[in-house]
Amino acid sequence: ETGVTQSPTHLIKTRGQQVTLRCSSQSGHNTVSWYQQALGQGPQFIFQYYREEENGRGNFPPRFSGLQFPNYSSELNVNALELDDSALYLCASSLGLAGDQETQYFGPGTRLLVL
Amino acid sequence: AQSVTQLGSHVSVSEGALVLLRCNYSSSVPPYLFWYVQYPNQGLQLLLKYTSAATLVKGINGFEAEFKKSETSFHLTKPSAHMSDAAEYFCAVSDSSASKIIFGSGTRLSIRP
Numbered sequence: 001e002t003g004v005t006q007s008p009t010h011l012i013k014t015r016g017q018q019v020t021l022r023c024s025s026q027s028g029h030n031t032v033s034w035y036q037q038a039l040g041q042g043p044q045f046i047f048q049y050y051r052e053e054e055n056g057r058g059n060f061p062p063r064f065s066g067l068q069f070p071n072y073s074s075e076l077n078v079n080a081l082e083l084d085d086s087a088l089y090l091c092a093s094s095l096g097l098a099g100d101q102e103t104q105y106f107g108p109g110t111r112l113l114v115l
Numbered sequence: 116a117q118s119v120t121q122l123g124s125h126v127s128v129s130e131g132a133l134v135l136l137r138c139n140y141s142s143s144v145p146p147y148l149f150w151y152v153q154y155p156n157q158g159l160q161l162l163l164k165y166t167s168a169a170t171l172v173k174g175i176n177g178f179e180a181e182f183k184k185s186e187t188s189f190h191l192t193k194p195s196a197h198m199s200d201a202a203e204y205f206c207a208v209s210d211s212s213a214s215k216i217i218f219g220s221g222t223r224l225s226i227r228p
Contacts, residue, residue, distance in 0.1 A: 004158075033215060042205050042218030043159070056215055090158055092216075104216065106151075106159040 003027075004093050004107035012113045018079045021110045025072040025093030031055070032074045033104065034066060037088040049074060050096075086114045117142045117208045121219035129227045134178075134193040136222050138206030141187065148189045149207040149216065150180055159205065165189060176200070201226045
């Protein structure tokens with residue numbers, strides 16, 4: 001157990017809808033990253049938040065957005081869902097941004113199916 | 116830019132045999148390298164990471180990996196495979212321990228009885 005939880009575990013949506021996925025980091029973890037893992041592929045970086053500010057973004061369109069809250073929880077929002085958004089969405093948290101001892105702890109993921 | 120190439124999408128070994136999963140990386144800065152394991156319908160678990168200290172890194176569950184700069188490789192090994200090692204393994208690279216991680220496409224490890 002990493003102490004990182006995600007909800008819901010599974011979700012089914014239709015094209016054009018909007019979805020919010022949630023992540024609860026370990027207490028004290030100021031950094032959260034979100035990844036998209038399509039079936040049969042490795043995870044791809046969506047974005048990272050540090051102390052409630054976006055701190056880097058991967059090659060994802062603006063309809064992917066996020067929020068990080070002071071209580072170590074965060075959200076990934078996806079607007080105008082497309083079929084290709086069907087994937088496992090993973091969040092990972094760590095204490096900060098620097099230092100060789102930093103470790104990113106992954107949650108179990110939310111599996112999203114877009115029909 | 117950083118990237119990772121995992122050689123072999125599927126590796127099958129007999130129980131008790133050596134496990135060798137291959138990974139080559141590309142990085143313009145000194146890399147941080149990771150191996151993660153993913154069991155079916157679960158998230159990612161860190162097996163081990165290289166952060167410019169010892170080139171031979173020991174991880175959990177008897178796995179280890181050796182950083183070879185001259186070969187830009189970070190292959191994962193385990194002397195004796197166990198049935199419980201069957202899973203998907205991902206090699207990954209980053210420019211720090213907490214920055215975005217670039218993952219390979221994964222290698223599925225099967226263990227034959």
